[in-house]
Amino acid sequence: MPIALLALTLSAFAIGTTEFVIVGLIPTIAADLGVSLPSAGLLVSLYALGVAVGAPLLTALTGRLPRKILLLSLMVLFTLGNLLAWQAPGYESLIAARIVTGLAHGVFFSIGSTIATSLVSKERAASAIAIMFTGLTVALVTGVPLGTFIGQHFGWRETFLAVSALGVMAFIGSLIFVPHNIAHSKPASLLQQLAVLKQPRLLLVYAMTAVGYGGSFIAFTFLAPILQEISGFSAGSVSLALLVYGVSVAAGNIWGGKLADSKGPIGALKLIFLLLAGVLLLLTFTASNPWLALGTVLLWGAVAFGNVPGLQLYVVRQAERHAPHAVDVASGLNIAAFNLGIAGGAWGGGLIVSQLGLIHTTWIGALVVLLALALTAWSGHLDRQGSTRTTADGTLAADH
Numbered sequence: 001m002p003i004a005l006l007a008l009t010l011s012a013f014a015i016g017t018t019e020f021v022i023v024g025l026i027p028t029i030a031a032d033l034g035v036s037l038p039s040a041g042l043l044v045s046l047y048a049l050g051v052a053v054g055a056p057l058l059t060a061l062t063g064r065l066p067r068k069i070l071l072l073s074l075m076v077l078f079t080l081g082n083l084l085a086w087q088a089p090g091y092e093s094l095i096a097a098r099i100v101t102g103l104a105h106g107v108f109f110s111i112g113s114t115i116a117t118s119l120v121s122k123e124r125a126a127s128a129i130a131i132m133f134t135g136l137t138v139a140l141v142t143g144v145p146l147g148t149f150i151g152q153h154f155g156w157r158e159t160f161l162a163v164s165a166l167g168v169m170a171f172i173g174s175l176i177f178v179p180h181n182i183a184h185s186k187p188a189s190l191l192q193q194l195a196v197l198k199q200p201r202l203l204l205v206y207a208m209t210a211v212g213y214g215g216s217f218i219a220f221t222f223l224a225p226i227l228q229e230i231s232g233f234s235a236g237s238v239s240l241a242l243l244v245y246g247v248s249v250a251a252g253n254i255w256g257g258k259l260a261d262s263k264g265p266i267g268a269l270k271l272i273f274l275l276l277a278g279v280l281l282l283l284t285f286t287a288s289n290p291w292l293a294l295g296t297v298l299l300w301g302a303v304a305f306g307n308v309p310g311l312q313l314y315v316v317r318q319a320e321r322h323a324p325h326a327v328d329v330a331s332g333l334n335i336a337a338f339n340l341g342i343a344g345g346a347w348g349g350g351l352i353v354s355q356l357g358l359i360h361t362t363w364i365g366a367l368v369v370l371l372a373l374a375l376t377a378w379s380g381h382l383d384r385q386g387s388t389r390t391t392a393d394g395t396l397a398a399d400h
Contacts, residue, residue, distance in 0.1 A: 002119045005131055007173030008112055011075060012135025014166035015105050017143030018082060019047060021163070022098075024148030024242050025156045027225050027235070032156065033091045037358075038350030041221045043098050045350075048342035050102020055336050056329075058103060059110040060190045067115055067182040070107070071174055078104040079167035085160040097160075106339075110332050118182045137253060140305075141246035148224075149239040193329050199322045201382065202330055205315045208375045209334055210341035212273055212311075215368030216304055217345030218352065219280055219361040223297070226283075226358050231293040241297055248301025256306030265314035266380040272307040273373040279303060280366035287359060308338075314379075 022029075022043050030040040062070050081101030088094040116132045117125040151159040196202060219226070227233040227241055259268040279300045286292035311334060319330035345368075349361045 002177075004119050004174070004177040004179065005116060005128060007170060007177050008116055008132045009135040010166070010173055011071075011078075011108060011170040012112065012132055013139050013143060014135075014163055014170050015078065015108060016136035016139030017147055017166065018078075018101055018160070018163045019051075019105060020140060020144045021147035021151070021159060022047070023221060024144060024224050024238055025151045025159060026222065027228055028151055028156045029094075033094070035091050036354065037222065037225055038354045039091065041346045041350040041353070043094065044217070044221050044346035045343040046095055047098040047102040047105075048339040048346070050099040051106040052336040052339040052343065054103035054106030055110050055332060055339075056106075056190065056193050058107045059332070060193065062107065063189075066180070067111060067118075068174070068178050068180050070111060071115060071178060072171060074104045074108050074111075075167055075171040075174060077101075078108070079164050079171065082160045082164040082167060086157050086164060088157075102339075106336070109335060115178065115182055119179075137250050140249045141243070144246055145239040145243035148242055149236075152235045152239065192326060193333065196319070196323050196326050196330050196333060199318075201318050201322050201379070202315065202333075204375060204379050204382075205311070205318055206334060206337035208269070208372050208379065209311050209315075209337040210344065211375060212276070212307065212369055212372035213338050213341035214345035214348070215365045215370075215372060216276060216280070217342045218349040218365035218368060219283065220300075220304070221346040221349045222353055222358055222361050225353075226287055226361070227293065227297075230287045230359055231290045233290060233293075241294060244294060245297050245301040245304075248298050249305050252302040252304065252306040253308065255302070257309035259306070260310035260313055265310040265317070266376060266383065268310040269307050269314070269376045270373060270380070272303050272310070273369055273376060275303045276300075276307075277366040277369040277373065280362050280369060284359060284362040284366075287362065311338075 026037060026040045026043070029035075029043070030037050033040075065073075078101055081097050081104060084097035084100065085094055088097055112132055113129050116128040120128045147159045147162065150162055223242075223245075224238050227238050228235060233241060256268065256272060259271065262268075263271070279296060283293070283296045283300070286296045312331060315334040316327060316331055319327040323330055345365070348368075349365070352361050352364055
C-alpha cells in the first residue's frame with residue numbers, strides 16, 4: 001500500500017473527527033457560550049451545509065488546479081478553520097469557522113477518491129478508495145470519543161486545537177508522499193452537475209438519502225444532552241457512550257455492505273431503514289434508564305451508517321442508466337444529499353428541542369426515517385415497473 005494513501009486516510013480521519021465530534025460537545029459549548037441547545041445544534045447544520053454547497057461548487061471552480069496543490073490547499077483551509085474555532089471569541093465566529101471547515105471537507109471527498117485510485121493499479125482502485133474512507137470510520141470509533149473526552153476535561157477549544165494538529169500532520173504527509181504528477185480529467189462543470197438534477201430517478205435517490213439521514217440526525221445531533229439530561233450519564237461518561245456507538249458503526253458498515261451485495265441495494269436499504277426507525281422509537285422508551293439507553297445506542301450504531309454502501313451503489317446504478325455521462329457527478333451529489341439531510345435534521349431537531357423537548361427528537365426522527373423507507377419502496381416499485389417494459393429482444397423500452 002503506497003504511503004501516500006495513508007496520508008489521505010489521515011486527512012479523512014481528521015475531517016471525519018471535526019464533522020462529528022461536535023455532537024459530543026454541544027452541551028459543553030452551549031453552556032460555555034451561553035447559547036441554547038438548538039443554537040448549538042446549528043454548528044452541525046451549518047457545517048453540513050458548507051459540505052453540501054462546497055462539494056459541487058468548489059470542485060467545479062478548482063477543476064484546473066493540479067491535484068496535489070488543491071489537496072494541500074484544502075488541508076491548509078481545514079487547519080485554519082479549526083484554528084479559528086479554537087480561538088473563536090463567540091458563537092458567531094465559531095459558526096463562521098465551522099462553515100469554512102465544511103467547505104474544505106466537501107472538496108476533499110470530491111477529489112480524494114480520484115487521487116487514491118491514481119496511486120494504485122486499476123484492479124486495486126476500489127480497495128484504495130475503501131482504505132481512504134476507513135479514515136471516516138476510525139474517526140467515529142476513536143476520534144469522536146477522544147475529542148469529546150478532551151473537550152469535557154480540558155475545554156471544547158482544545159478539541160479543535162487537537163484536530164488542527166491532525167490537519168498539520170495530514171498536510172505534511174501529503175506534501176512529502178503524494179506525487180506531483182497526478183493525472184486528472186477536467187471535472188464536470190456546474191451546468192453538467194445541474195443537468196444530473198433533471199433526472200427524476202436520481203432525485204428520488206437523493207431524497208432517500210437526505211430524508212433517511214435527516215431523520216437520524218434529528219436525534220443524533222442531541223444525543224449527548226439526551227444521555228446527560230434524560231439518561232443520567234455524567235458529562236465524562238458521554239465519551240464512553242460515543243465510543244460504544246463508533247465501534248458499532250464500524251461493524252454496521254461492514255454488515256451493510258455485505259447486505260447490499262446479497263439482497264441488492266433496495267432490499268438492504270428497506271431493511272436498514274426499518275431497523276433504524278425501530279431503534280429511534282425504542283430510544284424514546286429506554287432513554288430514562290442508563291443501561292437500556294446504552295444498549296439502544298449500541299443498536300443504533302449498527303444501523304446508523306449501514307445504508308451508506310447500499311445508497312452509493314444504488315445511485316451509481318441509477319446514474320449508469322439515466323445519466324451515463326455523469327456517473328461520478330451523480331455519486332458526488334449523493335454525498336451532498338447526505339449532508340443536506342444532516343443540516344436539515346440538526347435544524348429540525350433544534351426546533352423540536354425548543355418547542356417540545358429533547359426526548360421528542362427520537363420518535364419524530366423515527367417517523368422521518370419511515371418516510372425514507374416509503375421512498376425506497378417506491379423507487380423499488382419503479383425499478384420493477386421499468387423491468388416489465390423490457391422488450392422481447394432484451395432491450396429496455398423507452399422510459400417515459
